[in-house]
Amino acid sequence: MGVELATENAGFSEMEDVIFSDTELVCHVRNALRSATMGHYDGYNQLVGVLHHTEYLTPDEVALLVTSLKALSGAVSCIDSGHHESLLSAIFGMSMWNYGPDVMDALVELIVKLAASSGQYTDSCLDMLVSNFTPPRSFVEFLKKPRRKGQVLYHVHSALQGIANLLPLAPLRLEDAIVHKMPNVYSKEPLIVLYVENMLRLESSAMGAVVGGMMLKAVVDMAIELDVKIEWEDILQDDPKGIFEMELEDEETVDNTQQEGDELRIRESSRGKSFWGSEIAEKLDSLLVLMFEHLKKCNDAGRLIEVFEPLLQSFQTTVMMVYKLKFSQFVMFYACSLDPENCGMRFTNTLADIFMHRASPPNRRMSAVAYLASYLSRAKFLSLSFVAEILKRLVGWCLKYCETWDGDINPTAHKVFYSGCQAIMYVLCFRMRSLMDIPCLKSLLLHMPIEAIFNHPLNPLKVCLPSIVEEFLRQAKAARLFTTVSEQTFLFNNNMVESELSRAFGGSEKLDMFFPFDPCLLKNSDGFIRPNFVYWSMARTSYDDDEEGCSNEDVEDFGGSGENIAAWSSEEHDHHFDDDELDKMSITPKNSFLNSYMFGGDLCGSALRMPSRIRPSSSPESSWCTN
Structure with missing residues (x-):
């Protein structure tokens, strides 16, 4: 199977028509990652540039982003935190609220594989998913669109469940991320409500046996605050x-x-x-x-x-x-x-x-x-x-x-x-x-x-x-x-x-x-x-004289x-x-x-x-x- 893309990469000054098979695309991404470790950044910078495209994407740009994310999923073993810091920063900075279902599907696949590939990325992946409990401030209006909200939350919780399936103890590390990113009392009400919705959704999920108690206590703590x-x-x-x-x-x-x-x-x-x-x-x-x-x-x-x-x-x-x-x-x-x-x-x-x-x-x-x-x-x-x-x-x-x-x-x-x-x-x-x-x-x-x-x-x-x-x-x-x-x-x-x-x-x-x-x-x-x-207005006092009160004969x-x-x-x-x-x-x-x-x-x-x-x-x- 092949993919034909019209791409405009950050390092290119002209448009190119490129045809890649899935295997070739993964190899291409792996080569870009390996080249970056040796000081050659052209292909790597082009890849990072694709991930930074967020607003007003054309259909071709959406297709390029999806295939790039899928290719990265097949090349997670080549990602190195020391040499690919800007790439990791771009991945963990992505908000699902910016994209449609296709991009979200590919992003979830990448996050789950990245979390499972090396323990050093698990916390970052969890932090990224918790960050997606609520939209960026400029996208708060999306909360009025139940369809978009439903799509995002479905993908966020699918990713969390996917990580838990591969790393059964990972949910235990969620508490710190959730408490750290919890909205403060001065946040807008819709954001607080949505964040709590996500916490309670976790409590009732398959992960509830591990994190349910923590979620309930955290919600109570927020209420107290x-x-x-x-x-x-x-x-x-x-x-x-x-x-x-x-x-x-x-x-x-x-x-x-x-x-x-x-x-x-x-x-x-x-x-x-x-x-x-x-x-x-x-x-x-x-x-x-x-x-x-x-x-x-x-x-x-x-x-x-x-x-x-x-x-x-x-x-x-x-x-x-x-x-x-x-x-x-x-x-x-x-x-x-x-x-x-x-x-x-x-x-x-x-x-x-x-x-x-x-x-x-x-x-x-x-x-x-x-x-x-x-x-x-x-x-x-x-x-x-x-x-x-x-x-x-x-x-x-x-x-x-x-x-x-x-x-x-x-x-x-x-x-x-x-x-x-x-x-x-x-x-x-x-x-x-x-x-x-x-x-x-x-x-x-x-x-x-x-x-x-x-x-x-x-x-x-x-x-x-x-x-x-x-x-x-x-x-x-x-x-x-x-x-x-x-x-x-x-x-x-x-x-x-x-x-x-x-x-x-x-x-x-x-x-x-x-x-x-x-x-x-x-x-x-x-x-x-x-x-x-x-209420006190409902209580019957012993000095009330209604018909159903006890008679004198009843009193001993x-x-x-x-x-x-x-x-x-x-x-x-x-x-x-x-x-x-x-x-x-x-x-x-x-x-x-x-x-x-x-x-x-x-x-x-x-x-x-x-x-x-x-x-x-x-x-x-x-x-x-x-x-």
Whole structure:
């Protein structure tokens, strides 16, 4: 087979008609390469010149480029890094976005053979392919042309797979190239999105077994980098109101005819509009949407548990300890919502284990229990029986702590204990009514020695956030959760003033506690979270007087005797619930006292408004997240 070309080489001043067979063409290229090693560069320079032709190529120039690349594929053994530096530079500088499918086919063949021919070129070949994840800046408009984009990405990933087939360990060397060339937070959104698309495509490819975990962690790291650039001031103004009250103010009221979570919409208040205009936030929003869509595909393919493990590792090593993180943590929330029985329970137990593990640093334990409280409160997909069991573990740990320490209040020395107490109260603010409406769970809750913990000299009620304490005590009184707490404990002041003890632990300074799964304010990714998310407007409180509330006959009086506490503390976690009990566990909002307030009732008093959002950025950075 022969090839007839009309060529205009860099070193020629006239056109020539040349006929080469494939074998002769390879020989011609080999001779040019060998001549260059001996100081004769005419043929070599002509070859390099062909590779530099990129724009407005005529059909003959395209044909010349294709045959030159194919000839180089047959002569890779003659390429020497010491004598052919300009040739290698030209090859590795080629962008597939500049060419059509024929050139891309030939370039892929050359890159794969070059990578396999000598270990010294493997990293350069991988770098070149990663560089082709996104187009040159002048070609960003190509992203609006799905056909060209699809062709390029197909060839890039075909080349990566070809190299992996010949060099099974080569994918391990991809991580450095991908991290090094990752767009920064100020890159254009389409480039960031496309780069992440390529990373997730690698995760789901045949190479996923080798690089999948690295890709997921790298995407999470990119999300975190964007996340920390978003200022809370872009979202909410500083406000001294209780954190439950803020959510009612920021959330759109719930239409009782549209009770499903996916029908809810966040009101675009003046603060929200300024947030939607944040370029960094919009980039993070798009990145999270890609991640959520990828997780959905993994779940549909039956491999969610496989990808959940590296996500959980990434959460423990980076996400959990990043201060002022706002939205990136919802990757874990969404993954758990897709598979509550496996991923959801694993996530919960991991957080609980970290909190209860004495060897873990205090800051790490406090972060874990803050995530745990927020997750148990907000995850609609968790069964109430499971929530109750985790609460039982938390209460049991706090009780043992009380038995160990007899000292007075000390927010600094006992901050892990206080964070656990605050977590218990926060979860019960959201879940107490639902738990009390189911007889078996009501019995379990009433037997928990919560009262003994809060009556202990360490006195968490004086240290934890007043807005949480106030709401918790209001519901506890309505549910008859306590029997011996003094009546004055339940006297509320709408303008409750924080004590110095409370401020030292958290309080208005928000130094040590936050609840990470507060409502997601990203307008597109929120659509994935909302159907499985419990908003405060959806929670039923124990002081709500709806028709389905438990009757007085259902409420049993439990004493706070030491015998009851001792019996509870020693019992095993062996209670199981049948399907009929689980089917009754619903947190769908009903017509309630709270909803009537939200829809314009004349009720008043901040004690009726439940907290939700603690905004860490309104305060100095906390010690637990900076250590």
